[in-house]
Amino acid sequence: MRDLAVIGDRRTCALVTTLGSIVWYCPDRFDSPSLFAALLDPQHGGSWSLNLPDATFTNRYYFEDSGVLETAIATANGELKVLDWMPIGEQTPQGICRRFSEAPTDFTVVLQPAPDYARRSPNVQFADDRSLANVVKVDGGGYLYASHPLTISKQTFQSVGLQVHFTIPQGETGWAVLLNQPLPLPTQQTVDDWLTSTLERWRLLARHGAYHGCYQDQVAASVRALRLLTFEETGGIVAAATTSLPEAIGAERNYDYRYVWLRDAGMVVSALIRAERDGLEARQFLDFVCGYDRCSSNNLPLAPVAAVDGKAVPNEVTLNLAGYCNSRPVRFGNRAKSQLQLDALGNVLLVGSLIYSHFETDEHWSIVEAVANYLAEHWREPDHGIWEEETKAQYTVGKVLAACGLMHIAEFARSDAQAQRWRSTEQDIRRFVAEQCLTSGGAYAAFAGSEAVDVSAALFPIWGYAAADAPEMVATMDVLEREYAIAHLYRRHLVEADSQQEGAFLAGTLWVAQYWVARGDLQRTRAILDAALVYANDVGLFAEEADPHTSQMLGNFPQTFVHAAFIDAVIDLNAALEKAK
Numbered sequence: 001m002r003d004l005a006v007i008g009d010r011r012t013c014a015l016v017t018t019l020g021s022i023v024w025y026c027p028d029r030f031d032s033p034s035l036f037a038a039l040l041d042p043q044h045g046g047s048w049s050l051n052l053p054d055a056t057f058t059n060r061y062y063f064e065d066s067g068v069l070e071t072a073i074a075t076a077n078g079e080l081k082v083l084d085w086m087p088i089g090e091q092t093p094q095g096i097c098r099r100f101s102e103a104p105t106d107f108t109v110v111l112q113p114a115p116d117y118a119r120r121s122p123n124v125q126f127a128d129d130r131s132l133a134n135v136v137k138v139d140g141g142g143y144l145y146a147s148h149p150l151t152i153s154k155q156t157f158q159s160v161g162l163q164v165h166f167t168i169p170q171g172e173t174g175w176a177v178l179l180n181q182p183l184p185l186p187t188q189q190t191v192d193d194w195l196t197s198t199l200e201r202w203r204l205l206a207r208h209g210a211y212h213g214c215y216q217d218q219v220a221a222s223v224r225a226l227r228l229l230t231f232e233e234t235g236g237i238v239a240a241a242t243t244s245l246p247e248a249i250g251a252e253r254n255y256d257y258r259y260v261w262l263r264d265a266g267m268v269v270s271a272l273i274r275a276e277r278d279g280l281e282a283r284q285f286l287d288f289v290c291g292y293d294r295c296s297s298n299n300l301p302l303a304p305v306a307a308v309d310g311k312a313v314p315n316e317v318t319l320n321l322a323g324y325c326n327s328r329p330v331r332f333g334n335r336a337k338s339q340l341q342l343d344a345l346g347n348v349l350l351v352g353s354l355i356y357s358h359f360e361t362d363e364h365w366s367i368v369e370a371v372a373n374y375l376a377e378h379w380r381e382p383d384h385g386i387w388e389e390e391t392k393a394q395y396t397v398g399k400v401l402a403a404c405g406l407m408h409i410a411e412f413a414r415s416d417a418q419a420q421r422w423r424s425t426e427q428d429i430r431r432f433v434a435e436q437c438l439t440s441g442g443a444y445a446a447f448a449g450s451e452a453v454d455v456s457a458a459l460f461p462i463w464g465y466a467a468a469d470a471p472e473m474v475a476t477m478d479v480l481e482r483e484y485a486i487a488h489l490y491r492r493h494l495v496e497a498d499s500q501q502e503g504a505f506l507a508g509t510l511w512v513a514q515y516w517v518a519r520g521d522l523q524r525t526r527a528i529l530d531a532a533l534v535y536a537n538d539v540g541l542f543a544e545e546a547d548p549h550t551s552q553m554l555g556n557f558p559q560t561f562v563h564a565a566f567i568d569a570v571i572d573l574n575a576a577l578e579k580a581k
Contacts, residue, residue, distance in 0.1 A: 001553040002537045004039075005060060006225070006241060007096070008067050009086035010232035013241050014096055015039060015557075018057035020071055020082045021049040025096065027141055027180060030231060030238050030308055031258040033116040033332075035141040040244060040330050041321040046114025046122075048096075048178070051165075052080060052107040062539060065209065065220060066202030067228050068195070069539075077170070078104030089197035095142060095179035097191055103168045109176055110165040115140025117319050117332065124152055124162045127182075134185060136164050143182050147174040210277040211567075213574035218533060221540025222563035223275050226268065229560050231308035234291070235284030236260035237268055238308060240544065240556035244319075246327035247502040247545055247555050254323065256332050257544075257556040259305045259313050262344035263386060264561045265289055266401075266463070267507075269351045271567035273358055283363070286355050289348060290364035301370045304344040305337050313337040339384040342398030343456075345371050349405025350463060356412050365412075372409050375402045376425040380432075385447070386456050389495045394448035396437040397456040403429040404463040443475035446493045453479045454493040455508030458515040462568075468518035477515065487548050488531035503545030503554040506532055510565035517572040522580075525573050532566070542566070 003018040012032065015024040023038040025048075037045030050073075058072035058079060068085040081101035087093055098109070113122040123139035133149040144150065148166040168174040175191050205227055211219050230237050240257035247253045265285065272282035289302070292310030307313050314333035321330040352368040355361065379402045385395035406422040406429075413419035436448040446454040457476045461468040484491045489504035490512050499505075513528035535546035535553055542562040544555025 001245070001543055001557055003057075004537070004541070004557060005062075005069050005071075005539045006067070006228050006541065006558060007069050007084050007086050008228040008241075009088040009094060010227065010230050011094065012086075013228055014084075014086065015241065016069060016071070016084050018060065018071065018073075019050065019052070019055055020073060020084075021047050022084075022096065023047050024242060026258070028094075030229070030241065031256075031314075031332075033140070034118075035113055035115055035138075037114060037118055037321060039242065040319075040324055041118065043322070044114060044118050045321060046112050046118060048098075048109075048111045050080075050082070050107060051110055053105060055080075060539065062224065063199060064203065065206035065224060066199055067224065068199060068202070075104045080104055080107070083195070085195065085198055087194045087198050089194075089201035092194050092197050093177075093179045093181060093183060095177060097177045097194060098175060099191060099195070100168055100174045102173050103170050105170050106167060108165050108167045109146070109174075110163055111138070111144060111176075111178070112163045113138050113141055117330075118321060119319070121161050124164055126150075126152070138164065138178065141178055142180040144176065144178050145183075145186050146176040147188065148172075208276040208278055208280055211275045211571065211574075213570070214577060215529065215570045215574075218536070218540055219275065219567055219570050221536070222271075222542075222566050225541055225558050225563045226272065226560055227281070229558070230281065230284075231260075234308060234310055235281070235286075235288040236292075236306070236308045236310070237264070237285055237288075237560055239264060239561060240559050242556045243332055244321075244327070244330040245324050245543070245554070245556045248327075249325050249552070249554070250327050251497075251501065252327075252329065253497060253502070254327055254329060254331060255556070256316070256334050257559075258332075259307055259334060260288065260292075261305050261561075262289065262302060262347050263304065263341060264347075264564070265344075266347040266350035266354070267564040267568060268560060269354055271564035271571075273354060274571045275567050279355075279358060283355060283359065286351055286364060289351060290367040300340065300345075301367070301374045302345065302348060303337050304339055304341040305334060336384070336388045339388060340378075340381060340392075341386070341388065342375065342379060342381075342383045342395070343386045343401040345375055346398070346401030346403075346405035349375070349409040350401070353405075353408035353411065362412060365414075368409060369414075369418075372406060372422055375406060376422060379403075379425065379429055385495075386454075387492060387494055391495050393495065394436065396433060396444050396447055397454065397459070399429050399433050399437065400444075400457075400460055400465050401463065403433070404465050407464065438472065439475075439479075441475055441479070442472055443479050444472055447495070452493045453484070455480060455484060455490045455505060455511065456492070458508065458511035461518050462511065462514055468515060473515075477512075480512065488528045489546060489548050503547040503552070505545055506535060506542055506559070506562045507544075507565040510562065510569045514565070514569040514572050517569070517576050520576070522573060522576055525569070529566075529569060529573070
């Protein structure tokens with residue numbers, strides 16, 4: 001997973017390896033069926049690769065603050081540079097563009113489509129005019145155009161069946177584009193113009209950036225990750241680009257994260273507000289949260305997760321793919337869409353209060369108000385918790401985030417009676433937590449009656465529920481350090497699985513870093529940040545989890561929750577450092 005980078009057009013994205021293979025791509029939008037899924041099944045999943053003799057990775061980087069990626073690959077005869085991007089901007093098509101520098105040796109570019117998660121054989125054929133040997137129609141992917149004549153061949157040793165390839169001779173440059181729609185045959189100049197438009201669009205996005213300080217380059221990489229995983233049309237930010245990358249190799253906790261979670265909203269919006277000049281993308285996320293279909297079988301004011309167009313997430317389906325490192329099942333869809341998650345609804349109120357206080361507005365008040373009223377009426381119910389357990393319980397984090405949400409949104413209530421009701425409910429929740437949700441040692445329990453704790457408690461001071469040095473917080477952090485930490489990385493607590501079998505949870509690790517800023521221990525904060533950064537790859541992308549024993553990245557990739565948590569922790573640290581000067 002470390003060798004993956006992301007290119008995207010703020011509708012969908014593709015994952016590119018260090019040797020220039022595109023191993024994951026869902027045309028049209030993030031949660032569409034895949035065309036390339038070699039990431040989840042190297043033999044049958046489909047890819048767009050380079051057959052380059054004796055190739056070794058040299059380096060790669062993104063142009064400026066864009067999603068345009070250049071990869072340098074060494075051979076015995078010299079270096080090949082591959083420029084990959086997805087066009088975005090005025091008068092650009094949708095798809096993938098690839099540009100190749102002067103070839104150090106003959107090499108072949110090979111496209112092996114596997115449409116609909118490799119559930120059907122591809123139909124690949126030349127354009128109607130057979131004189132156009134540079135144009136092939138690719139089932140499930142659109143139209144492939146190339147600088148050199150294309151060949152279609154059958155690969156009998158693979159179930160993918162058909163491949164399209166072309167050769168770039170030594171000393172020549174080349175390009176290829178896979179587009180969603182038919183166009184007149186592009187020229188090198190056409191492709192270059194699309195690159196120019198794309199870079200200009202990314203420059204406009206970069207102008208929203210405002211952060212300068214410690215870990216500046218790493219924060220910029222995290223902001224890029226959030227932008228790459230934004231569905232621009234609606235403002236929704238998906239949890240990750242992938243589905244079914246395992247939380248533990250060979251285990252079954254493999255889920256589809258290509259959707260938008262309310263649970264992530266507070267952290268993501270906080271990061272965007274603080275890392276941007278104008279908060280435009282943060283407000284667009286609130287637009288999405290409050291604008292999507294209220295699609296829930298449990299009569300919730302908002303479902304905890306939605307598709308990128310704001311509609312209901314598909315029912316969960318198991319796919320016949322081998323799985324990443326043979327980790328199965330492989331799924332699309334997500335059954336969490338019908339769960340009651342109190343923390344997710346509390347996040348909506350946190351997002352509303354952040355936007356309202358920062359921009360002096362009250363947009364989407366009717367939805368925010370409905371969520372607050374729902375929490376005031378239903379907070380006593382057991383829910384599925386922040387980790388979406390099948391087993392319902394009185395999860396402490398859900399109670400606390402409901403209380404925090406009500407506390408903050410009460411500042412914007414339309415009447416004294418409304419504010420009083422929400423504040424009274426907040427106090428009721430606080431009494432419940434104090435009486436039911438503490439361990440025998442006085443720490444915040446993972447759920448009522450439990451002696452375990454969860455790393456989500458590190459958020460409590462961040463959202464203003466408790467002082468960082470409150471006895472309950474001190475006791476909680478002591479247990480986390482003793483039982484859930486290794487090498488400055490922290491596990492979460494799971495009810496239905498042994499979290500010791502999965503990796504450290506990186507978002508939670510970064511919440512702990514942010515907690516220690518509040519405690520004034522900046523040296524410890526830096527140690528935790530540096531430990532987490534070991535598990536960012538060379539282009540600054542985090543997966544969901546990290547295995548401190550094997551150094552593997554685990555879980556879906558890249559994970560926006562982690563990137564947002566990193567931004568928030570660093571900005572808090574930088575503010576503390578500035579204050580200490």
